[in-house]
Amino acid sequence: MGELIGLAAVVLIFGIPLLAIWTSHQQKIAKMQVESTAETTAEKAAQYATQIQRLEDRVQVLERIVTDRGYDVATQIEALRDSRSVEDRDSGVPLTTGSRERA
Template identity: 65%
Template sequence: MEGFLALMIPIIALSIPIVAIWTKHQQKLAEMNISATADATAEKAAQYASHVSELEQRVRVLERIVTDRGYDISTQIEALRDTRAAEDMDSGVPLQTNREERV
């Protein structure tokens, strides 16, 4: 029994620093993982904020278009249709019925 105890004392004495080193290493790995996750989350949040900002600007423009000068969408759509219809009619080749012949 005394031989066993004499053998265990150095093994335990060497195991304590090994466990301490391993624990410190695990702690550093956990800190690095947390840091990487925080950086990725911050980057995603910045991208999201940028996207939201762009969408807000677009909505502001649309609101300004709709509310400025009593904007009437249906009237303008009809005006565009009338313009296109007139362009389609004018796009033909003009006929010349009075043609002088050269000799």
């Protein structure tokens, strides 16, 4: 019986500090994971906000084209195409006004 008490004392003496070290390590890992997730989420939110703004701008242009009367739609599209920046040209759907061949 005395041997078990001695063994229990040794386990407690070494086990408690090891448990504290392990717990501290697990907390640091959890904190790093939370920070990593927050950073990734912030980046995605910024990307989504940029994309939403670009889409809203395009919708405003389309609404203006549809609601303004007295202007030729093809002329407005050409004017918009001329005023678009190089970046927008690469990201949007190209507009073509070429004539189609008829069979």
